Amino acid sequence: MSEHQHRKTAEYGYVRMNGAGNAFIVVDAMETPFRPSEDEVRRLASVEAALGGFDQLIAVEKAVDGDAFMRVWNSDGSLVETCGNALRCVGWLMLDATGKSEVKIDTMAGPTLARVAGDRDGLHQVTVDMGQPRLDWQQIPLAEEMDTRGIELQVGPIDNPLVHTPGAVSMGNPHVVFFTDRQDDVFVRGTGSLVEHHPLFPEGVNVGFANVLDRQTIRLRVWERGAGLTLACGTGACAAMVAASRKGLIDRSARMILDGGELFVEWDDATGHVFMTGPVEIELTSQFQSVL
Known part of the structure; x- marks a missing residue:
């Protein structure tokens, strides 16, 4: 029997959202860990799949320090550090769930704060503190030292x-x-x-x-x-x-x-911090099965 056949399946609730058109599937992984393989992410991202395609797949997990930890996969299956529009979407979900005026969301790139910014054109607006931009060539990172105001490319x-x-x-x-x-x-x-x-x-x-x-x-x-x-x-x-x-x-x-x-x-x-404000929209909520 293969390793895959030994793995159990679990049912996950998810929300399909967009932030200024950026399409996300946000998975509730607060209780059950969600660790899809690259192949599974690519399969889920296919427009022919039940989820209908997405730009990024997001898992919302319990945080050691904060209201949630956000894990992000691109549609090609790669795990990435963070996603600004997804932070606003997850921020809205956590703000709505907790009733707080501000929530802390941790990511692989570090913690972020999100707060409600009212409504505009019938859509909820959320502001996210994206922190200080990293401007040194080693922080980006580049393969060689350059002035990042205008690199040699x-x-x-x-x-x-x-x-x-x-x-x-x-x-x-x-x-x-x-x-x-x-x-x-x-x-x-x-x-x-x-x-x-x-x-x-x-x-x-x-x-x-x-x-x-x-x-x-x-x-x-x-x-x-x-x-x-x-x-x-x-x-x-x-x-x-x-x-x-x-x-x-x-x-x-x-x-x-x-x-x-x-x-x-x-x-x-x-503060040197960058603040981003924009709309979030919930398109549907549903469930799907995935291997553990």
Whole structure:
């Protein structure tokens, strides 16, 4: 009998949610551990599967210190450090369940605080304290020392690159941000998939394409490491705002316009923390079975 046949199955409750269009399956793992293999995550992420596809799979577990621990898998099965939009979704679930005004959610990238920010356009808004951006080349990480305000990377001909000198920021996961008005699907998919696995990024990288419309507004598209082109990326929005501010293109806050909705991101002068506010939406609740 195979090892798989020896493993038991368990039934898990889940909530299908989106944060500005970023699609999540949030699994209740408070009582029963949820540790899917990469193959199982990929199978669950298939649009033909019962769950209907997702960008990230989220397990909400008991925390040693805090209200919950959030574990994140990308749709390709890879386990990642954190996810900004998922933090807002899990934050809303914990705020609603506990009745608190603020909850603490721990992740592999460290703890985060979430609080209610009212309603807008009929959707609940949640603010998450994403902490301080990590700006040193070793923190992102890069394979070699560089000025992260504009790293030595370009795509296209040497004498006429299509994009070049992106800012590099870690928001608990690694990001590079190109500043360009070139944001069509073919360009974002082609460039994003190429840069994601560039040897300069030993852990892979999320790739942002930011068009600064004015000093308060950025149009952003993000190719997510392990998930591809998504409707929104919370850590990507934070990274793009920080990178734009470091280049002097904006001040310390911006309205971020993504394919799936809008986020407001502020880099606080006093604490150095980045705060992200945006909508969360519950689409359905159900159950599924998985092996233990």
